[in-house]
Amino acid sequence: MTRVAAIDCGTNSIRLLVADAHPETGELTDLDRRMTIVRLGQGVDRTGRLAPEALERTFAACREYAAVIKEHGAERLRFVATSASRDAENRDEFVRGVLDILGVEPEVITGDQEAAFSFTGATKELTGRDDLAKPYLVVDIGGGSTEFVVGDDRVRAARSVDVGCVRMTERHLVVDGAVTDPPSEEQVAAMRADIEAALDLAERTVPLHEARTLVGLAGSVTTVSAIAQDLPEYDSARIHHSRVSRDRVREITERLLHSTHAERAAVPSMHPGRVDVIGAGALVLLSIMDRTGAEEVVVSEHDILDGIGWSLA
Numbered sequence: 001m002t003r004v005a006a007i008d009c010g011t012n013s014i015r016l017l018v019a020d021a022h023p024e025t026g027e028l029t030d031l032d033r034r035m036t037i038v039r040l041g042q043g044v045d046r047t048g049r050l051a052p053e054a055l056e057r058t059f060a061a062c063r064e065y066a067a068v069i070k071e072h073g074a075e076r077l078r079f080v081a082t083s084a085s086r087d088a089e090n091r092d093e094f095v096r097g098v099l100d101i102l103g104v105e106p107e108v109i110t111g112d113q114e115a116a117f118s119f120t121g122a123t124k125e126l127t128g129r130d131d132l133a134k135p136y137l138v139v140d141i142g143g144g145s146t147e148f149v150v151g152d153d154r155v156r157a158a159r160s161v162d163v164g165c166v167r168m169t170e171r172h173l174v175v176d177g178a179v180t181d182p183p184s185e186e187q188v189a190a191m192r193a194d195i196e197a198a199l200d201l202a203e204r205t206v207p208l209h210e211a212r213t214l215v216g217l218a219g220s221v222t223t224v225s226a227i228a229q230d231l232p233e234y235d236s237a238r239i240h241h242s243r244v245s246r247d248r249v250r251e252i253t254e255r256l257l258h259s260t261h262a263e264r265a266a267v268p269s270m271h272p273g274r275v276d277v278i279g280a281g282a283l284v285l286l287s288i289m290d291r292t293g294a295e296e297v298v299v300s301e302h303d304i305l306d307g308i309g310w311s312l313a
Helices: 052-072 083-087 091-102 111-126 165-173 185-203 219-228 246-257 261-265 278-292 304-311
Strands: 002-009 013-022 027-037 076-081 136-141 146-151 155-161 213-217 243-245 296-299
Touching: 002 052, 002 304, 013 052, 013 304, 027 052, 027 304, 052 091, 076 091, 076 304, 083 091, 111 136, 111 146, 111 155, 111 213, 111 304, 136 219, 136 278, 146 185, 155 185, 165 185, 165 278, 185 278, 213 278, 219 243, 219 246, 219 278, 219 296, 243 246, 246 278, 246 296
Parallel strands: 002 076, 136 213, 213 296
Antiparallel strands: 002 013, 013 027, 136 146, 146 155, 243 296
C-alpha cells in the first residue's frame, strides 16, 4: 500500500483526503477527510484577482493540512487547484504560498482535467451496479464552475462552464456589497438565464440527453440531499449514494430562493459557509435536471478529491 494525500482547492472550499491506496485495485481506505470553507474565489469574477484576505484564509487551511499530512506520514501529495485560481491574474502569489507551506506546487488544472478527476472519483465504485444504467452524466457543481462529464467505463465527453454557486451569487444576488435577502424574482430570472446559456454551451460538447443516470457532486448537491432527508446534522454516510427526485429538488430550490439568511442558517445540516450561496447552487442542479429530463439525481460524496487520490495509487 501507498499512503497518499490529495488536496482539492476550489472556489469556495479546500479539502483534504489522506488515504491508503491499494495499487492492485486502485481502492482507497480513508484515514482523514476534511473540508474548510475559505472562499478563495471571493470577488474574482468582478476583479480578476484573488483577494488578500481570501489568500490568507486559504494559507491558514494549508498550514492545518500540512500538520495532518505529516502526522499520518503520507508518502505522496498532490495539490490540485481549480476554477478561481485559473481565472486570477495574481495566481503566482497563490502558487508561491502553497509551495512554501506544503512543499509542492499546486497544479492549476484545466476544466477538462477537473472533469476527468470528478468522473473517476464519482463512478469508480458504481461499476457493476445493475440499478444504475450507463452512460452516466456526472455534474460537479462548484463555486466558480460546473463540470459536465458523460461516460460509461471512461470519459466520452466533458466540458467545464463558468456557472457555480459563488459566481452566480456574486454576479446576480449581491447588491451594494450584500446578498439580497431574499432575492427578487428579477434577480432569480437573470441567474436562471445565465445558467441556461451555460447549459447551451455545455451541450455543444457533451451529449447531455444520452445519459441514463445523473450523478451529482459537491457541496450544493450534498446539502440539497441533506435537506431532502431532513437530517438533524450533516451525515456523509446517509448522503452518499442517496437519491433525490426532481420534484423534491424543485421544492427545496424554491424554498431556498425565497428564504432569508436566518432561515437558511437555521437548517440543521447547513454549513455556515454555504448559507449565502446554496440557493444559486440548488438552482444550477434543478436547471440541469430540467434540461436533461432526469427524474432523480444520485448524490455522491466521492468526487474530484477521490479522483486525485486514485491518480496517486
